[in-house]
Amino acid sequence: xxxxxxxxxxxxxLAQMSVGSxxxxxxxxxxxxxxxxxxxADELSDRALLAIGxxxxxxxxxxxxxxxxxxxxxxxxxxxxxxxxxxxxxxxVLFAVAGAVFAVMQWKKIATFTVRNVVALVAAIIxxxxxxxxxxxxxxxxxxxxxxxxxxxxxxxxxxxxxxLAMGAAFVANYWYVQRKNPxxxxxxxxxLRDSLRWFGMASIVLLGFQFVLLPLxxxxxxxxxxxxxTMLVGExxxxxxxxxxxxxxxxGVLGIFLYRAASSPGQExxxxxxxxxxxxxxxxxxxxxxxLFYATATHFGLQ
Amino acid sequence: MAKQLGFYFDASACMGCKTCQVACKDKxxxxxxVNFRRVWQYGNGSWVPSGKxxxxxxxxxxxxSVACNHCEKPSCAEVCPxxxxxxxxxxxxxxxxxQCVGCRYCEWACPYGAPQFNEAKGVMTKCxxxxxxxxxxxxxxxxxxxxxxxxxxxxxxxxxxxxxxxNAIEPLPVATxxxxxxxxxxxxxxxxxxxxxxxxxxxxxxx
Ligand code: SF4
Ligand code: SF4
Numbered sequence: 028x029x030x031x032x033x034x035x036x037x038x039x040x041l042a043q044m045s046v047g048s049x050x051x052x053x054x055x056x057x058x059x060x061x062x063x064x065x066x067x068a069d070e071l072s073d074r075a076l077l078a079i080g081x082x083x084x085x086x087x088x089x090x091x092x093x094x095x096x097x098x099x100x101x102x103x104x105x106x107x108x109x110x111x112x113x114x115x116x117x118x119x120v121l122f123a124v125a126g127a128v129f130a131v132m133q134w135k136k137i138a139t140f141t142v143r144n145v146v147a148l149v150a151a152i153i154x155x156x157x158x159x160x161x162x163x164x165x166x167x168x169x170x171x172x173x174x175x176x177x178x179x180x181x182x183x184x185x186x187x188x189x190x191x192l193a194m195g196a197a198f199v200a201n202y203w204y205v206q207r208k209n210p211x212x213x214x215x216x217x218x219x220l221r222d223s224l225r226w227f228g229m230a231s232i233v234l235l236g237f238q239f240v241l242l243p244l245x246x247x248x249x250x251x252x253x254x255x256x257x258t259m260l261v262g263e264x265x266x267x268x269x270x271x272x273x274x275x276x277x278x279x280g281v282l283g284i285f286l287y288r289a290a291s292s293p294g295q296e297x298x299x300x301x302x303x304x305x306x307x308x309x310x311x312x313x314x315x316x317x318x319x320l321f322y323a324t325a326t327h328f329g330l331q
Numbered sequence: 332m333a334k335q336l337g338f339y340f341d342a343s344a345c346m347g348c349k350t351c352q353v354a355c356k357d358k359x360x361x362x363x364x365v366n367f368r369r370v371w372q373y374g375n376g377s378w379v380p381s382g383k384x385x386x387x388x389x390x391x392x393x394x395x396s397v398a399c400n401h402c403e404k405p406s407c408a409e410v411c412p413x414x415x416x417x418x419x420x421x422x423x424x425x426x427x428x429x430q431c432v433g434c435r436y437c438e439w440a441c442p443y444g445a446p447q448f449n450e451a452k453g454v455m456t457k458c459x460x461x462x463x464x465x466x467x468x469x470x471x472x473x474x475x476x477x478x479x480x481x482x483x484x485x486x487x488x489x490x491x492x493x494x495x496x497x498n499a500i501e502p503l504p505v506a507t508x509x510x511x512x513x514x515x516x517x518x519x520x521x522x523x524x525x526x527x528x529x530x531x532x533x534x535x536x537x538x
Binding site: 033093094095096097099100102103104105106109110111112113116164167168169170327328329330331 | 367371378397408409410411412413414415429430431432433434435436439440441442443444446450452453454455502503504508
């Protein structure tokens with residue numbers, strides 16, 4: 028592992044986290060606005076929205092570190108016809124622009140709710156395309172450990188899992204901020220926060236289920252396509268792999284249940300907040316380790 | 332059909348001396364760790380005792396010299412995000428260092444290990460068929476350096492007419508990934524790509 032690979036880990040994780048956050052936030056905002064009105068929904072999530080931009084920007088900055096000659100970075104979108112790397116960068120920039128346009132519209136309340144929803148939907152679709160091209164970059168016959176269906180599938184699960192838990196943490200942070208300005212937990216905001224966190228807890232458990240189907244599937248497919256990778260994963264990197272499984276299981280599963288339960292009973296906001304933070308931290312570290320293993324166990328087909 | 336330049340390699344004649352590799356290194360002034368042309372030793376076997384005698388058991392070894400094959404379907408150029416790696420009209424696949432962003436994606440995509448990163452320059456480098464020598468009507472440096480006359484360079488259609496169509500033996504990968512512009516005269520022990528009984532040996536090299 029070197030700077031170059033850590034740059035790729037940072038970029039892919041942060042970019043996926045921002046796409047996931049954007050999608051999750053959009054869904055929550057939409058349903059909250061339907062139920063309790065726009066004002067309440069904005070109060071719940073507008074500040075979280077503004078956190079997504081810097082995360083994406085940080086990820087994109089990190090991606091420059093894996094280039095030997097970053098001065099030419101702007102030329103890297105010239106081969107859209109055949110290069111998934113070009114497409115990845117193209118959709119990355121497009122997602123950043125669409126997301127920023129939406130964030131400004133939402134923050135300044137430009138245009139109607141419906142128009143803003145359409146813009147958000149477009150940005151979300153670009154985000155989905157971004158994650159798809161990110162995964163296709165790794166689908167090459169010369170990289171057998173990557174060239175398996177679990178690569179795109181697990182990129183999407185990571186995207187949503189990080190999105191759900193990052194937004195869980197962001198909502199809690201936002202809630203304490205609102206509370207400090209306007210104390211009293213009987214407010215609608217408290218109810219909305221609990222509603223969303225209950226939903227996040229449930230979603231993270233479901234996503235964990237997907238993750239625990241994909242992980243063994245990955246190992247199995249990899250054992251067929253690149254036995255050296257599979258051997259490394261359970262041998263040399265066995266401890267990291269075990270840690271990765273444990274962290275995601277604890278964060279998304281065990282703490283997901285706690286989150287759901289704490290959010291179901293009023294008056295438990297402190298516990299709920301702590302659980303949301305820790306769950307996010309566990310899953311983030313778990314996913315980073317997972318991405319580390321993805322690169323670290325890669326083998327090359329042919330001469331290298 | 333479009334013009335396509337390529338290499339011919341006679342594995343039956345090659346003795347694994349690596350003169351081609353060194354000639355390339357010298358001609359292109361390559362740093363340690365970068366070798367546009369490399370010679371791989373492929374072999375296997377063991378010795379088994381029978382009484383007081385040790386007899387060879389399937390012992391074989393042969394060498395394969397390979398550089399960039401200027402493939403007819405170059406996966407390196409396909410994945411390159413900047414278009415720095417591209418196929419020229421004469422079939423040569425070349426890196427334009429002014430375009431290269433140093434992402435090393437081509438390195439992942441090439442099954443022959445041909446694109447090699449130059450750390451000092453921050454860009455990808457690879458065999459360019461000695462295009463400057465070609466322009467003067469000369470051969471690439473490796474071809475003229477070989478003491479066994481095991482290498483030839485030229486129009487791949489002509490080379491195929493002269494030497495046949497074999498384009499993959501171990502340790503080279505199957506040819507269907509990139510369709511290399513390469514013709515090989517197999518060694519008598521040559522193993523089919525992907526079905527070899529041996530392994531790459533003689534890996535220790537600091538050049
Ligand atoms: S050998 Fe590798 S670098 Fe050369 S053309 Fe083929 S794929 Fe590209
Ligand atoms: S390292 Fe250079 S030549 Fe290779 S894919 Fe990247 S931009 Fe293209």
